[in-house]
Amino acid sequence: MYRYATSNAMTSALLGGAIVFGLVTAAAGQDDMMNNGMMSPGLMIPQMNPVRGKQLFASKGCVVCHSINGVGGEDAPALDASTMTLPMNPFEFTARMWRGAEAMVAMQRDELGAPIELDGSELADIIAFVHDADVQAGFTEKDIPARIKELMDKSDDE
Numbered sequence: 001m002y003r004y005a006t007s008n009a010m011t012s013a014l015l016g017g018a019i020v021f022g023l024v025t026a027a028a029g030q031d032d033m034m035n036n037g038m039m040s041p042g043l044m045i046p047q048m049n050p051v052r053g054k055q056l057f058a059s060k061g062c063v064v065c066h067s068i069n070g071v072g073g074e075d076a077p078a079l080d081a082s083t084m085t086l087p088m089n090p091f092e093f094t095a096r097m098w099r100g101a102e103a104m105v106a107m108q109r110d111e112l113g114a115p116i117e118l119d120g121s122e123l124a125d126i127i128a129f130v131h132d133a134d135v136q137a138g139f140t141e142k143d144i145p146a147r148i149k150e151l152m153d154k155s156d157d158e
Contacts, residue, residue: 046124048090053129054136056122058143061112064152065104068130068139073152075107081133088131090124112151 057063065076072078097104108115118126129135144152 046121048124048128050125050128050132050135053125053127053132054139054143056118056126057129057139058148059145060116060118060122060126061108061148061151062116062126063144063148064111065107068136071139071141071144073111075111076104079130081131081136084131086131088127090127093127093130094123 057066057068062079063072065073067073067078068080070078105115141149
């Protein structure tokens with residue numbers, strides 16, 4: 001039998017009755033989850049923290065081009081949770097980002113001076129934020145760091 005590395009949040013969500021990626025319900029045990037295509041040996045899904053994602057969305061500069069609640073840039077699509085398809089597959093969201101990567105990196109170089117660098121956990125947190133209407137409800141201009149506001153103001157002037 002294989003041992004699977006999963007996050008505590010995912011394991012508890014799966015075993016607690018949530019449908020994750022539309023594949024498994026609480027009626028299945030953990031072994032059944034793994035045999036039904038949920039995870040492969042050696043893979044793990046990072047915990048997805050929308051509160052941390054809110055901070056990263058602002059501090060990394062995503063907000064320069066994207067808006068949430070009307071707060072942020074208009075050069076790229078708004079990322080309001082109300083516009084997201086549910087249930088959300090974070091890999092599909094990442095695939096959409098990948099398809100737009102060339103344009104996104106060019107805009108980041110132009111607006112921010114360099115591409116945004118994210119590790120897997122940071123990306124997971126940002127994806128959680130853009131899909132969490134409750135956390136988004138508290139997103140305001142006060143969440144944007146001064147250095148990012150300066151970049152936004154500079155791009156507005158051009």
